[in-house]
Amino acid sequence: MMSKKITLNFKIWRQSSPEDKGKFKEYQLEDVSVSMSFLETLDLLNEKLVAQNEEPVAFDHDCREGICGMCGAMVNGEAHGPLKDTTLCQLHMRHFKDQDTLVVEPWRSAGMPVVKDLVVDRSALDRIVSSGGYISAKTGSAPDANATLIDKEKADLAMDAASCIGCGACVAACPNASPMLFVGAKISQLSLLPQGQPESLQRVEDMLDQVDEENFGHCSNTYECEAACPKSISVSNIARANRQSILKSLKG
Amino acid sequence: MNLNSRIPSGPLEQKWSNHKMNLKLVSPSRRSNYTVLVVGTGLAGASAAASLSEMGYNVKSFCIQDSPRRAHSIAAQGGINAAKNYCNDGDSIFRLFYDTIKGGDYRAREANVYRLAELSNNIIDQCVAQGVPFAREYSGYLANRSFGGAQVSRTFYARGQTGQQLLLGAYGALMKEVGRGNIELFSRREMLDLIVDEAVKGITVRNLISGELETHMADAVVLATGGYSNVFFLSTNAMASNVTAAWRAYKKGACFANPCFVQIHPTCMPLEGDTQSKLTLMSESLRNDGRVWVPKRSGDTRNPSEIPEEERDYFLERIYPSFGNLVPRDVAARSMKKQCDEGRGVGEYKMSVYLDFGKAIDKFGKNVIFEKYGNLFDMYDRITGESPFQVPMRIYPAVHYTMGGLWVDYNLMSTIPGLFVLGEANFSDHGANRLGASALMQGLADGYFVAPATVSDYLASVDPIQKDKSSTLAEDSKQKVNQHISTLLKVKGNKTVDYFHKKLGQIMWNHCGIARTPKGLEEGLSLILELKERFWSEVNVLGSAKDLNQSLEKAGRVADFLEYGELMILDAMSRNESCGGHFREDFQTDKGDPLRNDKDFCHASVWEYKDKNQAPSRHQEELLFENVKLSQRSYE
Numbered sequence: 001m002m003s004k005k006i007t008l009n010f011k012i013w014r015q016s017s018p019e020d021k022g023k024f025k026e027y028q029l030e031d032v033s034v035s036m037s038f039l040e041t042l043d044l045l046n047e048k049l050v051a052q053n054e055e056p057v058a059f060d061h062d063c064r065e066g067i068c069g070m071c072g073a074m075v076n077g078e079a080h081g082p083l084k085d086t087t088l089c090q091l092h093m094r095h096f097k098d099q100d101t102l103v104v105e106p107w108r109s110a111g112m113p114v115v116k117d118l119v120v121d122r123s124a125l126d127r128i129v130s131s132g133g134y135i136s137a138k139t140g141s142a143p144d145a146n147a148t149l150i151d152k153e154k155a156d157l158a159m160d161a162a163s164c165i166g167c168g169a170c171v172a173a174c175p176n177a178s179p180m181l182f183v184g185a186k187i188s189q190l191s192l193l194p195q196g197q198p199e200s201l202q203r204v205e206d207m208l209d210q211v212d213e214e215n216f217g218h219c220s221n222t223y224e225c226e227a228a229c230p231k232s233i234s235v236s237n238i239a240r241a242n243r244q245s246i247l248k249s250l251k252g
Numbered sequence: 253m254n255l256n257s258r259i260p261s262g263p264l265e266q267k268w269s270n271h272k273m274n275l276k277l278v279s280p281s282r283r284s285n286y287t288v289l290v291v292g293t294g295l296a297g298a299s300a301a302a303s304l305s306e307m308g309y310n311v312k313s314f315c316i317q318d319s320p321r322r323a324h325s326i327a328a329q330g331g332i333n334a335a336k337n338y339c340n341d342g343d344s345i346f347r348l349f350y351d352t353i354k355g356g357d358y359r360a361r362e363a364n365v366y367r368l369a370e371l372s373n374n375i376i377d378q379c380v381a382q383g384v385p386f387a388r389e390y391s392g393y394l395a396n397r398s399f400g401g402a403q404v405s406r407t408f409y410a411r412g413q414t415g416q417q418l419l420l421g422a423y424g425a426l427m428k429e430v431g432r433g434n435i436e437l438f439s440r441r442e443m444l445d446l447i448v449d450e451a452v453k454g455i456t457v458r459n460l461i462s463g464e465l466e467t468h469m470a471d472a473v474v475l476a477t478g479g480y481s482n483v484f485f486l487s488t489n490a491m492a493s494n495v496t497a498a499w500r501a502y503k504k505g506a507c508f509a510n511p512c513f514v515q516i517h518p519t520c521m522p523l524e525g526d527t528q529s530k531l532t533l534m535s536e537s538l539r540n541d542g543r544v545w546v547p548k549r550s551g552d553t554r555n556p557s558e559i560p561e562e563e564r565d566y567f568l569e570r571i572y573p574s575f576g577n578l579v580p581r582d583v584a585a586r587s588m589k590k591q592c593d594e595g596r597g598v599g600e601y602k603m604s605v606y607l608d609f610g611k612a613i614d615k616f617g618k619n620v621i622f623e624k625y626g627n628l629f630d631m632y633d634r635i636t637g638e639s640p641f642q643v644p645m646r647i648y649p650a651v652h653y654t655m656g657g658l659w660v661d662y663n664l665m666s667t668i669p670g671l672f673v674l675g676e677a678n679f680s681d682h683g684a685n686r687l688g689a690s691a692l693m694q695g696l697a698d699g700y701f702v703a704p705a706t707v708s709d710y711l712a713s714v715d716p717i718q719k720d721k722s723s724t725l726a727e728d729s730k731q732k733v734n735q736h737i738s739t740l741l742k743v744k745g746n747k748t749v750d751y752f753h754k755k756l757g758q759i760m761w762n763h764c765g766i767a768r769t770p771k772g773l774e775e776g777l778s779l780i781l782e783l784k785e786r787f788w789s790e791v792n793v794l795g796s797a798k799d800l801n802q803s804l805e806k807a808g809r810v811a812d813f814l815e816y817g818e819l820m821i822l823d824a825m826s827r828n829e830s831c832g833g834h835f836r837e838d839f840q841t842d843k844g845d846p847l848r849n850d851k852d853f854c855h856a857s858v859w860e861y862k863d864k865n866q867a868p869s870r871h872q873e874e875l876l877f878e879n880v881k882l883s884q885r886s887y888e
Contacts, residue, residue: 003525017799033525037635040529043750050748050803055794058802060318062490064530066631067416068322083634090634115461116800123439126319130431134424135383139303139700142374142381146338149392159385159410162417166321193383 003035006098010045012057013105015114022114024103034094038081039064039071041093058117066090066230069165072172073118074105079169079228087167087230107172110215111179122168124214125182132206133186135196154192161189163231173228176217181225183207184238191244201251204244253507253860253871258661259363264879265345268367271662275705276712283308285716287470288707289455291443291497293320295415295422295692296675297476299699300707302425304474305434307704309711312468313426314438314457316492321423324478324490325695328415329535329628331399331407332379332692334372339396343404345369350880351402352690355580356655356683357832357848358882359510359856361875363662364680368690371697376408378700382421386410397624398540398578399688407689412535412627418692422699441466442805443497444733446473446504447725452670453717456729458737460805463798465733467726471717472670472707475501476699479654479676481514483813483820484765485757487651488520488533494809495816498658498677506666507871508859509679510656511816512824515686515833516766517652518584521635522604531650532635534628536584536688539577541612541621542645544568544588546605550595556606556644567591582685582833582846585649589766590844592648604646613641649766653691655682655833656823659858659873663706664698667860670714672707674698679856684832737797740807745790749806752787756810756817759783764821769837773825777818784814819859819868826870829853850882 007030015022029045036044039061046056062070066087073088075081081091096102104118112120162185170181187204190196196203219238226235260271278286286309290301293315305311315323337343348369353360380386380394386408387395396405410417429435438457445456447467454469480495481487502508519539521532545564552559568587569576579587588605597603613621618641622629629640636646657679664672664680675695682690763776787810795801830839830846831853839847855872862868 033527035524036527037529040527043529044527047748047750050792050794051746053792053794056803058800062317062322062492063324063327064491065327065532066634067327067413068317068324068490069319070317070322085630086634090631092635092637094637119800122318126321126427126430126437126439129321129424130427132431134428135381136428137378137381137425138306139299139378139425139704140374142377145336145376145380145386146393148380150388151392152388152390155385155388158383159387159417162385162410162420163413165416166319189385190383193385195381195383 003033005031005033006093006096008032008041008096009099009101011101011103014057014117016116018113018115032093034092036093037064037089038075038091038093039089058119060119061089064089067165069167072107072167072169074107074172076103079107079173080230085230085232087165107168109171109177111177112168112171120168124216125166125168125179127214128179128183128207128210129186131210132199132203135190136199137195148194150193158189158192161185161192161233161237164233165231167230169228169230170225171216173224174217175222175224176220178217178219179211180219180238180241181229181233181235183211184241185233187241187244188237191240200244201248204241205248208245253667253858253869255659255667255858255871255873256661257361257873258663259361260662264362264366267363268370272705275709278708278712280308284310286310286472286711287312287717288472288474289314289468289470290474290476291455292323292476292478292677293423293426294323294325294476294478294675295419295695296699297323297474298419298422298426299696300474300476300674300703301435302422302429303700303704304707305429307708311429311435312438312470313435314441314443316440316442316460318440320426320437320439321420323419324493325419325692326416327490328692329412329533330537331397331409331414331689332375332418333399333406333689334376334408334693335369335406336373336376338394339405341404343406347404348372348406352681352687353683353880355685355687357685358683358850358854358877359831359875360681360683362877362879367702368681368694368697371701372693374701375693375696379418379421382424384410384417384421397537399537402687409537412625415692418696422696443477444500444808445729446501446671447729448504448668449725450669451714452668453722453725456733458733461800463796463801465730467729469717469719469722469726471711471714472672474672474674474703474707475658475677476674477677479657480816481651481654483756483817484651484760485753486523486528486531486761488517488531491530494812496809496812499812499816501658501666501668501671503861504668505861506668506671507659508656508819509659509856510684510823511820511859512764512827513655513684513833514651515581515653515655516585516649518581518588518649519607519647520650520652521632522599522646522648523601532631533650533652534632534647536581538607538625538628539584541624542577542607542609543611544577544584544605544607546591546596546598556598556608565596580685580687582835585766586835588649599646604648606644607647608644609640610644653686655679655684655686659856663709664702665706665710670710672703674703684834737804737808740791740793740804740811741797743788743791743793745792747790747792749791749793749803749810752783752791753806753810753813755783756780756814760817760820764824767835767837768824770825773821777821780814780817780821787811787814822868823857823859827853827857848884
């Protein structure tokens, strides 16, 4: 069976620089094979644009297998598009119909400003990690790996939280532009593990302080983040982080 | 060319510990006088940067993506080997060493590989301490699984996301040092030149957002910039993975070793059209429970479920009864290609074979299989629209990893003093073929444990760089890079960069891919030279050099790949034997197995750049085997 081809109408956000006001531009793209991924469709569009001497659409992407967290855009108002638990690079065109119109725009958040077209600056997320999102185990200081036993259940929960790819979809989907799912996942992973205990309370304080330093909003439990997360990270991680935060405030 | 491998003397088991005793140290109070640049933030780069910084050196870390956490190590799925012998199934450091040397078809250094096996255990300890959530048994102990090319269970894993979890561990360590002000982080920077004046002096990078060129001067440079699979255009590598940093170091005097050694991974999703931008790999751990088969009759177009057992050929189990579906990657890949070439391939393009979990699901139940491979099954379903619980997967080999790389000595230092090369970017540990779950091990061994000791040894022998004396070097470098960029922008032809990259990929796959012939290589070489000429007169790079310009970035990388492809082919032509990932059709046994030539080719081929108008010279580093007996690799 040969793959079906469809025609799509795009409205894509074009913004030449952070200072530029930006605007939507319309493009029609024919011969889109439904077995193509969303980013391959953008590749095809860009090939066409270069042939017409128009600058291609800038977009971030790298692994194209849903794990690096580099890609992402709002498609028809949804972070990473309409398919649940799926990054933009893993979204295939078989989920769209012939003549569909797709509105494509960058993550919108003061904490992650637009750099160009669909590319945003997510360095705030790195700064949050560097404020405490780790266990300080210096190279060479580790005991034998099996010296510390860890409940399988806890290890599995930690792994669920650790699946976060740092793409920023949670921030983009949140009405307050809060990064709490991202932050909660890291705090949760490390506080579930015995190795993470000694720094646990200091970590939560430092990371939340850094969130306040950045241009992000606060969590008000709308759960939009969980719905948008391509790795189905649960909001229970936010609850677990909040518990750590309360413990910290009780202990001072 | 003086290729001193600096392999320590003494018995194999004591080489690394003796060597460490002989390495010079820099006292803690003097370490902050030295600046080390680490390019790349994958497993090797991030772990090296973090460890060197913890020691007290002044470290600058560079990555091409928006965050160090994006590096392509993140995509490794299956696992990481270590000789812990937690399963009590006869594993040991020597056995891991032996398997890796044999798996590499006896084209790697014994001493390096032994050190790798020795350090494997420390890596697992280190990662657990960082909070890497490895899979565990209900008892709370770490779980292990087996992997291709091994008869013991020595692979540690975190679901199908082991690379991600190890990288996030190393990234955490890196960001800890960034947060404490010990590492200066430069993301969205691409290294475009290595500054050398007898020894390494620094690098020139392009700020990919502002377009500005920046030079950074240093006492040592660590390159951990990954492999060159994307010379094939279609590979399992991330889109930004490239050879540029290594290639530009090569042109400054760092020799390149074994460029023709490329690994083709057997368990990838098949090609489904000409707009495809990458081939997605699925961990070969799938071969633990999946059985590879094709219909016995060529041209059989029935649905797999309609083909009865007796009409299926489980060809890996049939040809290699003791390893079965777990034969090493190159053996599996060639075997699959042969089935397809002979007309028994399946799928729309007849270029794939089945990987069937039916028997495993019957035996262990759906839940157990989902627990092990859930995310891989989901990924397959998402891309193809088919569930492996209902229909057997279809797989085909794709370029995945490159064993060749910049030549390094035992200290991981290249032929340029002060330039260290780690991880996939070097050639050192995997010989002609890499075993599964060994890349993560090597990246972290190099970064956490080898480089901190050997970079220190180098720094102890040099005086800290005088920043003011180096300004002319920096200016010269910037000017040259600038010139190269403006040349690319000035061509203004009518073909896109991807057009050339795809063409190059086809040439490489057809002429220097899974099976090579002298005639095919000759043809490939002339096609590349032709394509390279066309590139410089027909490529169209729009936009300017003064801001984010992804076409310009790609153009620079493809220009380097075009040159690199030529070197790969030269290397494949001059290695008159078959070994590991390098299969020459004119060197095979009657049974179609690769025929090594240990008499003439038991060496690393090491290429030295001359200049634009002169062919590179080929040198040899002879490999001595004192602890293993060279045997024909047989997995029957």
